[in-house]
Amino acid sequence: MENYTAEELLGIVEELGLPCEIVIDEDQDVSIEVEFEGLEWAIRLGPENPFYHSVVLKAVDVSEEDPHTFANEWNQEHITSTAYALVDPETSEPILLEDGQHIVVLRNSFPFYGSVTKEFIEFMFHCFHEDVCEFYGLTDDDEEVEESSDISSDDSAAEHAPIPLLEQLQLELVLNPIQSARSLARSLGISKYEVNHLLYKHKELFEKEGTSPPLWANKGEISE
Numbered sequence: 001m002e003n004y005t006a007e008e009l010l011g012i013v014e015e016l017g018l019p020c021e022i023v024i025d026e027d028q029d030v031s032i033e034v035e036f037e038g039l040e041w042a043i044r045l046g047p048e049n050p051f052y053h054s055v056v057l058k059a060v061d062v063s064e065e066d067p068h069t070f071a072n073e074w075n076q077e078h079i080t081s082t083a084y085a086l087v088d089p090e091t092s093e094p095i096l097l098e099d100g101q102h103i104v105v106l107r108n109s110f111p112f113y114g115s116v117t118k119e120f121i122e123f124m125f126h127c128f129h130e131d132v133c134e135f136y137g138l139t140d141d142d143e144e145v146e147e148s149s150d151i152s153s154d155d156s157a158a159e160h161a162p163i164p165l166l167e168q169l170q171l172e173l174v175l176n177p178i179q180s181a182r183s184l185a186r187s188l189g190i191s192k193y194e195v196n197h198l199l200y201k202h203k204e205l206f207e208k209e210g211t212s213p214p215l216w217a218n219k220g221e222i223s224e
Contacts, residue, residue: 002053002112002113002114002115002116003048003051003052003053003112004051004052004112004121005050005051005052006022006030006032006045006050006052007022008118009032009043009045009052009055009121010022010032012118012121012122012125013032013034013043013125015122016122016125016126016129017214018034018036018129019034019035019036020032020033020034020035021033028049029044029045030045030049030052031043031044031045032045034129036129037138038136038138039059039132039133039136039138040059041057041058041059041106041128041129041132042057042058042059043055043056043057043125044056044057044058052112053111053112054109054110054111054112055109055110055121056107056108056109057081057107057108057109057124057125057128058105058106058107059105059106059132059135059136060103060104060105060106061103061104061106061135061136062097062101062102062103062104063101063102063104064100064101064102065102066102067084067085067094067102067103067104068085068094070083070085070104071083071084071085071104074106074135078131079191079193080108080124080127080128080131080193081106081107081108081127081128081131081132081135082106082107082108083104083105083106083107083135084104084105084107085102085103085104085105086102086103086104086105106128106131106132106135108124108128108131110124119200119201122200123196123197123200123201126196126200126214127193127196130181130182130192130196165188165190165194165198166198166202166205168188169184169188169195169198169199169206170205170218172184172187172188173206173216173217173218174218177217177218178209178215178216178217179215179216179217180214180215180216181195181196181199181214181216184216199216204219205218205219206218206219207219
């Protein structure tokens with residue numbers, strides 16, 4: 001099993017351009033706290049110290065919606081995070097705050113089994129951060145973009161079907177430079193997870209700007 005120190009994991013988050021710090025609580029539990037433009041999330045490190053074998057990623061927010069409905073809809077649409085409502089252990093009902101809101105948690109976790117690389121961890125941190133942005137309502141797409149993408153996605157997918165997906169991604173960024181992963185996914189008719197996987201796997205081909213969420217462009221000319 002691979003292992004990473006808190007400092008190594010902190011460096012991975014910093015390479016994503018996110019402000020963060022290592023925090024040790026009164027129980028000596030170690031976490032990396034991320035705070036960026038009003039949103040917060042945390043990386044809880046496993047019980048091992050100083051060489052950690054796993055991480056748990058968490059963000060917490062409140063919602064006026066029914067928390068179970070929110071969580072069910074979220075979990076159907078996302079694969080890099082899971083949402084659930086905080087429940088009162090005495091009543092087994094979602095905790096209701098004085099203002100009528102419920103507490104909802106966003107979570108992901110993964111161990112460092114096998115040859116877990118720094119690139120994989122960076123990819124997972126990035127995907128969770130994007131989910132947190134959406135969780136807090138900080139998205140980059142307006143309704144007009146969404147509607148036009150819905151109309152053209154099927155035609156676009158059919159038109160580019162014979163072209164390898166990596167080349168489709170590069171061509172889309174030639175036609176429309178500087179896009180978010182979500183926008184690219186809609187244009188190509190694939191999932192955001194697939195887009196992020198290609199973007200982070202082929203860093204020699206793509207470069208990003210910003211962090212909430214990042215915008216992507218081709219790094220150089222497309223190979224013939």
